[in-house]
Amino acid sequence: MNYKLSTIPSKEIMPGLHGKLVHSENMSMAFWDVEKGATVPEHAHMNEQIMHVMEGDFEFTLDGTTKVYHPGDIVVIAPHLKHSGVALTPCKLLDVFSPTREEYR
Template identity: 90%
Template sequence: MTLNLSTIPSKEIMPGLHGKLVHSEHMSMAFWDVEKGAQVPEHAHMNEQIMHVIEGEFQFTLEGNTKVYVPGDIVVIAPHKKHSGIALTPCKLLDVFSPTREEYR
């Protein structure tokens, strides 16, 4: 399968969180455009996750530890760990999940 990011439709998964989603048999990638002030409520899931901040400032809390992440920062999130976030500025983020985030299909 070959795709181009510009041709993938965007889905608003949560208010202010617009994602272009790519799925394979064992993983998902989410290219997020996040509006300033958009919040990801605290949650946990069975998927391993890696978050990469491409643009902007994203305040992220993992297991009660809060930090502001900036372009180039990468966070590895183990399965079942509670996490949440808020966009302090407009952001572009990349999330990779394994296994596939079926609810994002």
Template identity: 55%
Template structure:
């Protein structure tokens, strides 16, 4: 199946986070446009997650370890580990989740 990302309608999943989600059989790929200052509250889930900062600066706390991620940097979040984040600038992010969300 061929998908053009620009044809996937973005949805505001939480304030300041507009996502385009593509679901496969075993994983979900999410592209986010994030407003500066938008936050993701601390949460955890059964999914393994890999976050890639495509553009911007994003403060991300994983298991109590707070770091700032910039263009081209990635972080792996194991299943069941609490994490939260905040966009320090406008950001474009990509998340991969497995299993599918």
């Protein structure tokens, strides 16, 4: 199946976090536009996750350690590790999840 990012409808998954989502049988990709000040509450999930900061400054806490990430930074998040974040500026993030994030379908 083929997609064009510009034609994928955006979903507001949580306040200020707008995602364009693509799913396959075993993985999901989420292209996020994140408003300045938007927060992702602490949570954990069974999915392995890779986060890529494409634009902006994103404060991210992973397993109790907080760092600010900038464009080009990539974070690998193991399954079941608690994590949270806040957009210090408007951000564009790319998340890849395996297995598929069924709750984002």
